[in-house]
Amino acid sequence: MLKRKKENLGADGQLLRKRASESLSYLAQLMDGYTKLAIDDPVTPFKEENLDEIGRNVDYGILEALNGTWVSYNANYNENITKPSLASGIHTTIMPSPGTNPGTIPGKFSFDCEEYIEKLTFSLVPGGVRNRGGASELFCGAVKYEQTIKSVNKIEGQEALKYTPIHEENGMYLWLSDVYNHAATKESIERDRGIHAESTSDEKNYGYKGRYRDEPLLRISPDGQEKKYILQSELQPDQPYYEIIPAQELKPGAGLDGPYFIPDYSISRSGVIPHGSTITLLGDIAPQGNSYLITGSPVFPYGKEAWQPKHLSISRTMGGAGVxxxxxxDLDKPAPAWVHETLDDVNDNGSNKIYTQRILADDLYPYSVRPDLRLRDTLKGQEVSNYVHVKMTSKMKTGAQGGILNVPFVNRFVPTVNVDMHMWIETVVENGKDILQLQYEQIVFFEFDFGNDGGTTRWPHIQTNTLRKLEDIPEDQRKVIEEQFFVQPDIITGNTANPPAGCPYHKE
Known part of the structure; x- marks a missing residue:
């Protein structure tokens, strides 16, 4: 968990700190002072009278930079890109082929690769979220999100592009803001009583006649002798004891010694997808050395180095295209000759090539194979001064875990088993102005059907996109975005209506 260091600088020190931070970029100001929370860091005691102040000062971390509405930003301006794109986003989707089922023909699948546009809105939840865990309390900065995606395709014989809704999602991100210790007090103990004042069993079994026993009873008589019990506070140094009867009530101050919650993540995301999956991802900001704000531009590989299975739409369990x-x-050269050949048992022994041939032969190659290369190519020619890299997953290697729930149909035929996500929040300098840019790669893994050897096949479903705020994209792109996302037809009548009042881009 990342936590911003709180410094007691005094009035002069605070003024100097403020002046210094004002000369930094927005992301540099936002990420200033964060370090990993450790077990020996001071823990703040929670006091009920401070609850409103804690809520007002809750930290949203890097999630604060997401606040607002983001839309697709197409990089057709870039002279380094020789083939103009229809839209900024790329998705690859693999589904079971018609007529198949989980128990018959091995691994027959359908494949789609499309470009898409998107509207992604983040909203900070005021006041923070309080999670109470007894002796430990966790406050989070909550950020709601709503995502709408439309595929963009060119239809033969038609001049206008076709926009088709393909994805809706909503959910919430949480930034772990602060951990507090909440020890028992005289007032909390009396308010939350759950036992009788006197216990007849204590008197009968252990000879204890007091009220609200808040200490363990210890048997100090050896086995085989008449049983004698005393309170823990009556035990003498080095006095042996042979049995412990736990206390049923707390003493004021109970919980001061922990347990202390030191989470191994800083960010969580919970999302609901209308296909029937609910996901929870956990993650953190990926540092470079000791810095969580990285200077320069995100680095993506080129050529043969770009053939990295964890980012490909062709998993190893799909045969890996026989590579x-x-x-x-080399994903920066034309696809290999065999991609456009007729394959048989002679030139494709084992059928690994023909199994994934259509993925490499897709019109959107190489993005059909590695979609995040579109992010790389969008960055070409851009001046990126710094960025923050967020990594999240539903399945951590160790420690705390996220998870996925699927409705029965999805769970039976196309179960979602894992989600990995990378998000880059970047400062792009254009015409002397700092512009925030958001890029992401999300890889959803399905498991369905099986290989010839009976092994389970893992199918990647990948989404990548580059987004900016509406005011930071070119006018021609802004017009399309407004038409597709901000002027919506009524779902019953089909009549076009302006967006509801309150939308920042609502036009009277």
Whole structure:
């Protein structure tokens, strides 16, 4: 968990700190002072009278930079990109082929790769979220999100592009703001009583006649002798005891010694997808050395180095397109000749090539194979001064875990088993002005059907996109976005209506 250091600088020190931070970029100001929370860091005691102040000062961390509405930003301006794109987003989707079921023909699948546009809105939840865990309390900065995606396709014989809704999602991000220790007090103990004042069983079994026993009873007589019990506070140094009867009530101050919650993540995301999956991802900001704000631009590989299975739409369980470690496919060159050949048992022994041939032969190659190369190519020619890299997953290697719930249909036929996400929040300098840019790669893994050897096949479903605030995209793109997302037809009548009042781009 990342936590901003609180410094007692005094009035002069605070003024100097403020002046220094004003000369920094927005992301540099936002990320200033964060370090990893450790077990030996001071823990603040929670006091009920401070609850309103805690809520007012809750930290949203890097999530604060997301606040507002983001829309697709197409990089067709970039002279380095020779083939103009229809839209900024790329998705690859693999589904079971018609007529198949989980128990018959191995691994027959359908494949789609499309460009898409998107509107993604984040809203800070005022006051923070309080999670009470007894002796530990956790306050979070909550950020709601809503995502709408439409595919963009060119239809033969039609001049206008076709925009088709393909994805809706909503949910919430949480930034772990602060951890507090909440020890028992005389007032909380009396308010939350749950036992009788006197216990007849204590008197009968242990000879204890007091009220609201808040200490363990210890048997000090050895086995085989008449049983004698005393309170823990009556135990003498080095006096042996042979049995412990736990207390049923607390003493004031109970919980001061922990347990202390030191989470191994800073950000969570819970989302609901209308296909029937609910996801929870956990993650953190990926540092470079000791810095959580990285200077320069995100780095993506080129050529053969870009053939990295964890980012490809072709998993190893799909045969990996027959690629061998010493003969990788160069994704910055035209697809290999065999992609456009007729394959048979002679030139494709084992059928690994023909199994994924259509993915490499797709019109959107190489993005059909590695969609995040679109992010890389969008960054070409941009001046990125710094960025923050957020990594999240539903399945951590160790420690705390996220998770996925699927409705019965999805769970039976196309179960979602894992979600990995990368998000880059970038400062782009254009015409002397700092512009925030958001890029992401999300890889959803399905498992359905099986290989010829009976092994389970893992199918990647990948989404990548580049987003900016509406005012920071070119006018021609802004017009399309407004038409597709801010002027909506009524779902019953089909009549076009302006967005509801309160939308920042509502026009009278």
């Amino acid at each position: 061998k470690p010493d003969d990788l496919i």
